Amino acid sequence: MNIQSIVKVGIFCFAFGNLPAQNPWPKPTETTKPWTRWWWMGNAVDEKGLDKQLTTLNKAGFGGVEIVPIYGAKGFENQYIDYLSPEWMKMLQFTTAKAKSLNMGVDMSVGTGWPIGGPQVDEQKAATKMIVQTYTISSGEELSEKIVLKDEKQKNLKTIKLDIVTAYNEKNRAIVLTDKITNDGSLNWKPDSGKWTVYAVFTGKTLQKVKRAAPGGEGFTLDHFSPDATKDYLKTFDKAFGNSNYGIRSFFNDSYEVYNADWTPDFKNEFKKRRGYDLSPYIRYLGSNEESEIAGRVKSDYRETLSELILNNFTKDFTDWAHSKNSKNTNQAHGSPGNLLDLYAAVDIPESETFGSSIFEIPGLRRDSADIQKSDIPDFNMLKFASSAANVTGKQLISNETFTWLTEHFKTSWSQAKPEVEQIFLSGINHVFYHGTTYTPADVPFPGWLFYASVNFVPENSMWPHLTGLNSYVARTQSVLQSGKSDNELLMYWPIYDQWANPKGKDVTFKVHNVEKWLQPAPMYENLTKLSKMGYSLDMISDKMIGGSKSESQKIQTAKGGSSYQVLIIPELTYLPETTLNNILELAQNGASVIFQNEPKDIPGNFEVEKRRAKLKSLWAQIPFQNQGENIKIVSFGKGKIILSSDVEKGLEYLKIQREKLTETGLKFVRRQFDGGKYYFIVNHDSKEINQFIPLNYTGNQTVIMDPETGDFGVAETQNNSVRIQLKSGESLILKNSETTDSSIPKWKYTEKAGSPVNLNQNWQLTFKEGGPELPKSRNLKKLEPWTNFSEDPATQSFSGTGVYTATLNLKNKKADDYLLKFDKLYESAKIIVNGQEAGIVWSIPFQINIGKYLEKGKNTIQIEVCNLMANRIRYMDQNKIQWRNYHEINFVNIDYKAFDASNWKVQPSGLDGQIQLFPLYYSK
Template identity: 80%
Template sequence: MNIKNIIKFSVICFAIGNISAQNPWPTVTETAKPWTRWWWMGSAVDEKGLDKQLTTLNKAGFGGVEIVAIYGAKGFENTYINYLSPEWMKMLHFTTSKAKILQMGVDMSVGTGWPIGGPQVSENDAATKMIVQTYEIQPNEKFSEKIVLKDEKQKNLKTTKLDVVTAYNEKNEAFVLTDKVTQDGTLNWKPTSGKWIIYAMFVGKTLQKVKRAAPGGDGYTLDHFSPDATKDYLKTFDKAFGNSNYGIRSFFNDSYEVYGADWTANFKEEFKKRRGYDLAPYIKYLVEDNESEMAGRIKSDYRETMSELILHNFTENFTNWAHSKNSKNTNQAHGSPGNLLDLYAAVDIPESETFGITKFDIQGLRRNVEDINTKEVPDINMLKFASSAANITGKSLISNESFTWLTEHFKTFWSQVKPEAEQIFLSGINHIFYHGTTYTPADVQFPGWLFYASTNFVPENSLWPNIKGLNSYIERTQSVLQSGKSDNEILMYWPIYDQWASPKGKDVAFKIHNIEKWLQPTEFYKNLDKLGKSGYSLDMASDKMISEAKLDNQNIQVSKEGGSYKVLIIPQLDYLQESTLKNILNLAQNGASIIFQNEPKNIPGYFEADKRKAELQTLWKSIPFQQNGNVKSATFGKGKIILTSDVEKGLDYLKIEREKLTDTGLKFVRRKFDGGKYYYIVNHTSKEINQNIPLNFVGKQVALMNPQNGDFGIAETQNNSVKIQLQSGESLIIKASETADNSVAKWKYIEKIDAPLTLNQPWQLSFKEGGPELPKSRTLTKLQPWTNFTEDAQTQSFSGTGVYTTNLNLKKKNADDYLLNFDKLYESATVIVNGQDAGIIWSLPFEINVGKYLKKGKNTIQIEVSNLMANRIRYMDQNKLQWRNYHEINFVNIDYKPFDASNWKVQPSGLDGEIQLIPIHYSK
């Protein structure tokens, strides 16, 4: 490897001097540390095990846990505890009490498994669907068939009922016949002419039950569109919790995965109240894939009603209930058939999730195709739905269920986790929850109890000794990202009616797993992507948010606690509510800047469509556009309105500045605090960055802060630019302040390097912990992975920590610092120099500063390397050792097929290539 490329621009330098009193890092709270989803398998927990695991998590740098009870391990049924039973509540109280002592937080799911539901969900409150049957009838024909439900699974239910009966002739004339059907299904109606088709719509049940339910948690999933169902469901928690919240910080609801739920018992009445007309004459257009304009309008109204029902009847009620317990609530809105922005905004902590792994261009980052799911790739713009809602409404925390199925089980290393975490942060999210950690009783052997979906953030993981490196990085980063408030300057309207107006399908669920269908093909998404890469900072806004927005010093603000925006962009769309256009023009009248990508020409929905469309057109014509170069512009009241197909030209015209630092390939997210701004900057390119980068705000003083190790110092600035040195894969926080503090030492930039010393002397290799057995110690004449020694079977099956030790004679020590650089590391390591802990190497680039631990003459260097769990699991499967035996789904691989590691290749473990000690000199 080219040494020049490895270390020339290293940022792992540190500021020298007594500057602890002026430390710019925000105070670390429990929320700044990473949290983890904590699965209680079978809820088979006890006080001894809870105490042990919480203490272990605390020592590893976790700030809290999120309890989710799920199915259990076979053979332990006698230790299961029923969900919300007095014994379960006793274990919960012990957990929160212990966590409080450890200064950790505790959240819990309002249900077991997912989606929410359980034994308290009666048939009446269960997820509901429409069932449509059609019949043909000839003129003057006595219709003899009974209109009764044919579905055998639904027949025995007490809540099924006939809701709508409508007949259509060949001219599409409709007659509602609901009141002409007797209780036994007899139709008392006979057409006089023409051929008719009857649509009979019944209210049925999806019959879906909770997935991965825990003991005491099995039952129907909830009807999210019914306020009574929501209130009935939460009564069970009122009974269990009484007047206490048992120390729960936030009650959590997982993603909406209720399949086929497209109706609720009083939907007709709610529809008429909200949309202004009776749905019954138009039921045909709702249930058929009809390409007509009528079908699109009816379906748009139906989908909008569904969205309002889940918002008002479930989400808002859930929030109010959590507040009644003096707790917060956390909700994953994605997957639901509702406006994600409004749903996220209606809770205390909006939560997104990531699934799968991203392809980054970071030098040396391994990505084994056979160990990943190439169909699922996290998308930063999908994540922004949650952060946008929070930023606009002033929520301080935006959480994320992170790293689900990052790779195959037991094959994820911490250097893969870091860039995924960084991408989450770059989306504006600031509260990461690992997915996840499984409770394991103290007497269960390796690998302990495990959840079926990776990643395995468990103490039994052989990489656990070095997880503090990852956790500390996240802690420092989140301490900054949870400070102040978002500093995004652009609002972009989400044209959801373009989704709702599609004549295809019925309900529209906005899932993370199908964004290639509903999000990525849209002009809205293309604008988000392009503008983000160009250096603009954006949040997305809904119609509801626009209706609530006001002007503050010519900036758009929805909430006093939320963000303040310089411009509102209306991307290319087909449908826009006339009321939304009116609200937009009111904002402009009061001083807002607006950019339209095209003229909105149509309104969604059916009620008074012609009248509303004419109103839309009248409003549009009231804008006095004039041609100005590449754009059309208009002064409208105190504000400006721009019309251009090229949004960036519109932003230029309005003098909205982008951050030009993205021209280098760097990514950033920006926050403002009283007296300045933070820039969190990440280098996900394959190249080193060693240059001055421009910033839109530098203030009077700029400090550089390294989230990897906590170092900081005053940066060199010149003409609104800041000098940075970032290798591929590194990140940096820039703190630009309006005041200067001369007591803080300067940042130490690398000026030059001396010839490196290659540690090619003999090494001793021994093993300190792991299994199934410790391999024998050996002397190495050449540095290499311990898995190279194929003649020793124990090296092929071992997962744990191996210790590489050597002596180094340093003839002179005349550099400012020394960098220990690793060619290849499988997978993370603790470095000990002369008996002193020099730190953890866990992410790219694999290097660490060790100068302050070295001395002239003889030095002893120990490198304690921890490898993956994979080789030991491979050994166990090859020898048919039982380690996975669970109820429900048991244990599956990344393709959701039965897991079997017996045919895996041995994963390289230890050190490979060269290790070099590089003398470095800082600029004076």
Template identity: 80%
Template sequence: MKIKNIVKLSVLCFAFGNLSAQNPWPKATNTAQPWTRWWWMGSAVDEKGLDKQLTTLSKAGFGGVEIVPIYGAKGFENKYINYLSPEWMKMLQFTTDKAKSLKMGVDMAVGTGWPIGGPQVDENDAATKMIVQTYSIQPNEKFSEKIVLKDEKQKNLKTINLDIVTAYNEKNEAVVLTDKVAQDGTLNWKPTSGKWTIYAVFVGKTLQKVKRAAPGGDGYTLDHFSPDATKDYLKTFDKAFGNSNYGIRSFFNDSYEVYGADWTADFKEQFKKRRGYDLSQYIKYLVSDEESELAGRIKSDYRETMSELILHNFTENFTNWAHSKNSQNTNQAHGSPGNLLDLYAAVDIPESETFGSTKFDIEGLKRNLEDINTKEVPDINMLKFASSAANITGKPLISNESFTWLTEHFKTSWSQVKPEAEQIFLSGINHIFYHGTTYTPANVQFPGWLFYASTNFVPENSLWPNIKGLNSYVERTQSVLQSGKSDNEILMYWPIYDQWANPKGKDMAFKIHNIEKWLHPTVFYENLEKLGKSGYSLDMISDKMIGEAKFENQNIQVSENGGSYKVLIIPQLNYFSEPTLKNILNLAQNGASVIFQSEPKDVPGFFEFEKRRNELQSLWTKIPFQQDGNLKSATFGKGKIVLSSDVEKALEYLKIEREKLTDTGLKFIRKKFDGGKYYYIVNHTSKEINQNIPLNYSGKQVALMNPENGEFGIAETQNNSVKVQLKSGESLIIKASETPDNSIPKWKYVEKTDAPIVLNQPWQLTFKEGGPELPKSKTLDKLQPWTNFTEDTSTQSFSGTGVYATSFKLNKKADDFILKFDKLYESAKVIINGQDAGMVWSLPFEINVGKYLKKGKNTIQIEVSNLMANRIRYMDQNKIQWRNYHEINFVNIDYKTFDASNWKVQPSGLDGEIQLIPVYFSK
């Protein structure tokens, strides 16, 4: 639908009062609030401590916790509780009961540390690998060497066995000799001519154990490709949980980080069943580094088999088991050697992960190079693998492990967290889990127990007094993103066979930590980037999903509860499955629109590939393409198929409209609800957006909603465009509805502002809370950070809250006043005339305060909370012990020994001017 109205928006527009009117915000459940990964160090928890921390989290605006037991703190060994022991289950029951009383939810990991594994994983169920040994043999030579495993680490294992023995001559002719090897390793075969190389494949074990395991959780990692291993593993939880789920909402499995697991005991049989031929004859091409077409085809089949095994034998079994407990499951598919889209789609709550820090152009946003990991940056398109799978299959929640290693320890401000959260939301994710919070006993001094790779969302953090500002923002935004369905219009096929056909390597894990190798160099990624910036909304789709898709109600739909899509794009690729092409032609026959960026060149895999290639070409030639300007198009049944290297031109040809608002640099995500649509819009540019922008949908009434403070109002409207004035770093939600609601007040627009009143009179600085000690009070001639006062050494080491206070006379009248901070280190609570006027924690650092001001004398207090960094610096300089953990003690962002003693003092408090800006609304 073309937009009918102009919406005037302004970052300086506020809808005051009238909060008793009909509220357009969706009702927020605890899933709309942020949740946090909750590490139980050594599981050294008790009821008093659990009660205290859950209550503290609830008051701060958290909706739930995700329990992950890990290694413990030294000196507390007598407090450790073994994982899943009766005592541990008692603590879990207390936790879920307390959480329920606070209206919070509880998830828990199915294991300790990561990846999944533990003491119940015996040798048979442990992660498995192939061990390859080669031998040379001359013609007519009696082979005297025995084919036995040489690996000393494996020799004592009982499950090791010889799986495949195949010999190749110089012409690459193969003879499978597996049944010619006696139990003692003697080979009963000798060639009659030529030189031969024997490849012997043994079923071995990776011997990897759970990293960062908690007491009672240590053991081998799991063989994800074995259904028996998965079922055996989960029996331990059946025993501990009995017929109850103990109040667990969702059972969680962390990212796949099983190294070297490239085989399973019955892989050879599974491969033949699924791929149609015996791998034994071609084992050389799998295990060698030969870069040939044949090697690529064998490896493609191998990788596809791995993908199917982890999907069916682990992921689906995990989901079914969680359902048997009347719970849900959450799974991080990334890192797996499988089709991520299918793996994410096979669970209740797909979960992605962000690691590192993004470079945003937001004016004033801090990003010190010495405090970040420059090698890894979160990528919105990597996050879309999880949201795409959920959107297509109709999963209401998509979660994210958020802010892992956002900056160096103790140096992350809430203003740095906000744009990272916004990027996560813009990817389609709607259920954030902070990474994270560590349980700390009440008698442990500052900084409490800490996890080594965390942004510190802990009550001991000196920034904690203002975390409610961030949490409320997340809650309001997620309440919208969870209440609507995805309104993405485009499906983009992921050409995974082009990845799988790579003749290099063996197993292929799609990790978030190496997307520069497997994702960034592809045309697929180039399309995702280009279309996203152009204003198109899309999800990624797999072969399996295409096979399940139908064309109904003028749209492509995979699941009854999933998204509806106007077009399917097949990006430029080399390898394409003929069943997938057949499924696409069926969709087109029924009315679907399809864009091919290029003609598929070949089929993947080895089995009867020439016959399948002919079938692919035969299917392709059935499309009656005609030249149509710069592209080719064909009417196919009731549908349309377009062939064009320029995907955007093809979308224009099919009249798929982009949202032109992205031409300004604004980012958006669109959701649909019964009777309208939401737009979540973010300004991550360095400039203020002050211009008319179009919306593709406007409905009959438009409400503006500010997710930072909850204010709302009905917008003024005219034809064809929306006027937006958003400052750098701000966001807005537009609710376009078909049903007008006359009870909602009008949004108040700023028409002009007067010259600012600068609060440059003397200020009193006192210190409210924090440590190691409170600095002395001071009278300031001008505003400045408390760290400027080097003569008072306590100001250099203090982390906590300092209070700047003054009074001023106000004689000027205005519709409202904006309190604007020049520099704020790092967040603040504003109190005017004894009334709480709100928190300032994100860029731009300003807040509307008109309703708290009066004519004549006014008092103002600004309670500023700084980073933990200066106090940690002091502790390290004075060699005060605060990190004392088993296994990994504490590391910095580069995984080297942490030492803050040489850090610069981080500026703390207020700097520059504070202005009071008079605001006048249009009538």
């Protein structure tokens, strides 16, 4: 079966562009290839080093870089360059010019480290928080204590001000006293009865500074809620860039990690303008956890205001600014106290991130509990916030910060990376940025400069020679996933007001790292998970997006250029704005199909509650539901249909919405539509092999199978709207289903049977090609085994690099259609050379490759160049106290954020082990 063939070294571009005219692969671009986050440590870069590293990245198959300056290495201070200084801009200009000559792109962060901020952020524009102090006063008394800020850390700040003062008695009666405070903080008010608690709200500062800042980038974190702060911050870039964008494709903003920022100097006025009432009489509820209705309503309004402020005063301004530079912008919305869908949608390229290691049922896939994050498992539905926003609003690219802390340092194989990146693709994301690559000067010895939370996609990595395998696979897959547009049929409303109405806490931040608190318990999440497993394709939609949608031809057409959908699902919820319900009913009136899991119980917020509640109930009463059976009510509503059922599946069946039944086999998929057809990207993360016809909702008149690992393709066998596929666990393929047919495309080669294998259990020669700290001795092997088994040679225990296993195979006859070379255990990847010809790289599970066209009858020489992990060499260096980590700020930590020390690690097995077998393959005729 040709699916198992592995990418040929050195033909990265050939597999895309130089095949005959019938080649079905989309034309490659710089964005179809993976990019990498490129850390400039201390900005200690020079033209020679930049040239060398960009050239090296290009040869490995990268399409671009994302520059993020961070802290520097000790001892190189005299080489540091201040961020945005004329010298730094000169280095940037050299970078973009060199990248352009290599057909690569360059993005850059609008700041150093994260979150954004820096020396241009003065105290006034710095991240802001509310500080609440309380006082008690009884009838007839004067408050002896002055209302002044007590926080010692804040006392010397010039921008501190008293925003709101409100008193509450035992019956919760409120009196706003803000205008009763004198300049020195005295309260000019006496209560006439009872005991009162006075709440004083000050505008304070978080005092948070940029984490991991580079030279010239140190300073306060930005106040994302202030339009003046955003505009002033970006003026620094205007000054540095002038009228040019210096060749930057997209300006990047990292995830929102601004801690305790829950206020802005003009918040009180913004709140009144946006929510319709004065917050002052209700201020006590923001600092309490009382579970009253009024507390939940006020907090909902407070949180919605924060959301609108970050959307309008930061995100949209950031987008407008990037466009003024004739560039795009990229933003990671997660972590912010805002509606993630709207925030992602307000930029050119929404970007999510994965953090940690997923669980897959692929036999042989290593997931050592000692080398992974204990709590962080990437959440598939969390990834869909970015892709949903893009699909609904018609954005072509959705990116991802990929492989952050995938495993412990120096222990990540490319085979571990493959299913992780496939999970990202399945969520609808189509452009990955590896995390990441660190610039290293040429004179810095192994392992070079490294970032503390990344998989090391650096030339010093002992597995670097085989990275083209992974990169070619990603590039081919992305070329398809960036073509056409998303083809999801269902929309799932995100009931964010149920999150915002929680009376506990103050601001609500939607983080990647706490989805178990805010996302996974939600009924929406249960629906997303269940329906996806059943074979439905979904995007999420916000209130704002519903308001911007319309009904066309019985479908829901989202924003201009966005996708169209067959059904809008309103999951079980408590709060629904009457305006949103009205928009939903308008969609139904004009032809849309809508499923409600329950009747909305109430409106959110604290403005004109009874009036708005009555409007909600009045709108709902307009729906004349008819019982259709147990747990389902339906109505034809105008040109559309509305269904009420807690069983969404039953509602979808009634509407005759087809699901993709291929998921019943354990396969996963994502679907794209193009003019004249549809693509299916199909992955087998199940433990069993698939060899059967699978049903598809759309097959067109011709189905072409495309192998993203090899670039091979051929016309598939089809019958009764089903396509025959052969996929082992861990494999993937792409189906291109077209209305038109192309007779020049050959048939796909299905493996009809495999003959008895030849066991390559003869003598092998083991030599060492490159690596360190020193090359182990060559040896002859009576059987295959890892070089780390030979502990009598100390170099085998410390070596990271390339070992070469060589043997002679006598093939008595060559009658099979092809031959499959299959590895039992491979640590970690291998280049296969048969009779002096490079056959390809084996880098992913299942570890096997087709080599028939390179074999000859009679004597054959097989060389297997194996690359192992960096781990053993790092272990050796730590055991021998060889200094290699020497950075400012955070020096270097392990996956549990403790001081890194590899000296107690076990030696990682390296090389080949077990059987290597050669299977004769026979294809269907």
